[in-house]
Amino acid sequence: MRLTALAVAALPLVKPTIASFQTRGTSNIPQYVYTYAPLVWLYSTDPYRPSDLQAQLDNTTPEVNWTAVAGAPSPLKLDNLDQLNALGNTSVYLTTSGGIAQTPQPSWWDGITPDSNGRTGNATGCAIVIVDHGAGKVDAFYFYFYAYNKGDIVLGLEFGDHIGDWEHNMIRFVNGTPQAVWFSQHASGQAFTYNALEKDGLRPYAFSANGTHANYAIVGQHDHTIPGLNLPAGLLLDYTDKGVLWDPTLNAYAYTYDPVTATFASDTSASYPVPWLNFNGQWGDAQPVGEPSIFGEAKYVAGPNGPKFKSLDRTNVCPSTPCIMLPFRIWAEAEAEYNMTT
Ligand SMILES: *[C@@H]1O[C@H](CO)[C@@H](O)[C@H](O)[C@H]1NC(C)=O
Ligand SMILES: *[C@@H]1O[C@H](CO)[C@@H](O)[C@H](O)[C@H]1NC(C)=O
Ligand SMILES: *[C@@H]1O[C@H](CO)[C@@H](O)[C@H](O)[C@H]1NC(C)=O
Numbered sequence: 001m002r003l004t005a006l007a008v009a010a011l012p013l014v015k016p017t018i019a020s021f022q023t024r025g026t027s028n029i030p031q032y033v034y035t036y037a038p039l040v041w042l043y044s045t046d047p048y049r050p051s052d053l054q055a056q057l058d059n060t061t062p063e064v065n066w067t068a069v070a071g072a073p074s075p076l077k078l079d080n081l082d083q084l085n086a087l088g089n090t091s092v093y094l095t096t097s098g099g100i101a102q103t104p105q106p107s108w109w110d111g112i113t114p115d116s117n118g119r120t121g122n123a124t125g126c127a128i129v130i131v132d133h134g135a136g137k138v139d140a141f142y143f144y145f146y147a148y149n150k151g152d153i154v155l156g157l158e159f160g161d162h163i164g165d166w167e168h169n170m171i172r173f174v175n176g177t178p179q180a181v182w183f184s185q186h187a188s189g190q191a192f193t194y195n196a197l198e199k200d201g202l203r204p205y206a207f208s209a210n211g212t213h214a215n216y217a218i219v220g221q222h223d224h225t226i227p228g229l230n231l232p233a234g235l236l237l238d239y240t241d242k243g244v245l246w247d248p249t250l251n252a253y254a255y256t257y258d259p260v261t262a263t264f265a266s267d268t269s270a271s272y273p274v275p276w277l278n279f280n281g282q283w284g285d286a287q288p289v290g291e292p293s294i295f296g297e298a299k300y301v302a303g304p305n306g307p308k309f310k311s312l313d314r315t316n317v318c319p320s321t322p323c324i325m326l327p328f329r330i331w332a333e334a335e336a337e338y339n340m341t342t
C-alpha cells in the first residue's frame with residue numbers, strides 16, 4: 001500500500017487514489033467511490049488532526065474497569081483487536097497511560113497534519129466501507145479517525161473531551177451516480193443532496209469542526225445541542241473554516257460490508273486488516289471515575305466505539321429518522337435549529 005500511495009502522491013488532489021491507481025483491475029471497490037470521495041477541510045488552528053489507527057493501539061492499553069485486560073494480545077494490532085471481544089467485549093477501553101486530564105498532553109493526540117497534497121504521511125486515518133444494497137444502490141462510508149476530540153466551551157465550561165474520535169460522511173450512489181451525502185455531527189448529523197454541496201471538481205467538501213471534528217457542509221459557526229439539554233441557540237458552537245485540506249482517500253483502507261451476514265472484507269486488490277472492524281470496545285479511555293457533570297454533561301467523557309456501530313445497514317441516508325434532505329447548503333443552519341427541537 002505504501003509504495004502505491006507514494007506513486008500517487010505527486011498527482012493533483014482530485015485525481016483517483018491508492019486503490020484506484022494501479023490495482024483497479026482486481027479491486028471490488030467501485031471507481032466512483034474515489035471519484036466522488038469527500039475532501040475534508042480541517043480547521044485552521046485545530047491542534048487535533050487525523051490520526052493513525054495503529055498508533056491508537058500502540059499508545060494505549062486495553063482495560064476493563066481501569067484494569068489491564070489479562071491475556072490481551074501483545075502487541076495489539078489491527079489484525080488481532082477483535083480478540084478483546086472475548087475478554088470484556090464492549091467494556092474494553094483502549095486506555096491512555098496518564099489519563100485524559102494530563103498536561104502537557106501526549107503529542108500523539110495531535111495526529112498528523114496533512115501535507116500540501118492532502119496526505120497524512122504514513123498514517124492511515126480513514127476507512128472506506130462499501131455497502132451494496134443491490135438494485136444499483138450502494139452506500140460508501142468514509143470514516144475519519146482522530147486520536148482526540150476537544151469538546152466545545154459553553155459559558156466558560158468545557159464539555160465532551162474524549163480520546164479517540166470517529167466521524168464519517170456517507171455518499172449514497174444509485175447506478176454509480178451520487179445522490180446524497182450524510183455528514184456526522186455529534187450524536188446526529190445532516191443530509192444534503194450531492195448537487196447542493198460545494199466541491200472541488202466532482203468531490204464534495206466536508207468541513208471538520210475545530211476540536212470536535214463534526215462534519216459540516218459550509219464554513220462558519222454552527223449551533224448544536226447537548227442531547228437532553230435544551231440550551232438556547234448560540235451557546236454551543238462548532239467552528240469550521242478552510243484551514244488545511246485533507247484527502248482521506250490517500251491514506252485509507254477500503255472494505256466491503258455485507259449487511260446480510262454483517263461481515264467486513266478487505267478490498268480484493270489489497271489485504272487490509274479486517275479484525276479491528278469487529279472490535280466491540282471503545283477507542284479511548286472510559287469516563288474518569290467521579291468526573292463531575294452539570295445537567296448530565298461532563299468535561300471528560302468516554303471514548304467512542306467504531307464504524308460497525310454507525311448504522312452501516314441504514315435505509316435512509318440518515319442513520320435515524322426524521323431524515324430531511326437539504327437541497328441548499330444555506331439551509332444547514334435552519335436544519336441545525338430543527339434538530340434542536342426534535
Ligand atoms: C471496578 O473496580 C473497583 C475498584 O477496583 C471496584 O470497587 C468495582 O467493584 C469494580 N467494578 C466493576 C463493575 O467490576
Ligand atoms: C458483545 O457486544 C456486541 C455489541 O454490542 C453484542 O452484540 C454481543 O452480544 C456482545 N457479546 C456478548 C457475549 O455479550
Ligand atoms: C511513519 O512516519 C513516522 C514519522 O515520519 C516515523 O517515525 C515512523 O517510523 C513511520 N512508521 C512506519 C510504520 O513507517
Ligand SMILES: *[C@@H]1O[C@H](CO)[C@@H](O)[C@H](O)[C@H]1NC(C)=O
Pocket residue numbers: 045046047150210211239
Ligand atoms: C479552536 O480550538 C483551539 C484549541 O483546541 C482553541 O484554542 C481555539 O480558541 C479554538 N478556536 C475557536 C474559533 O473556537
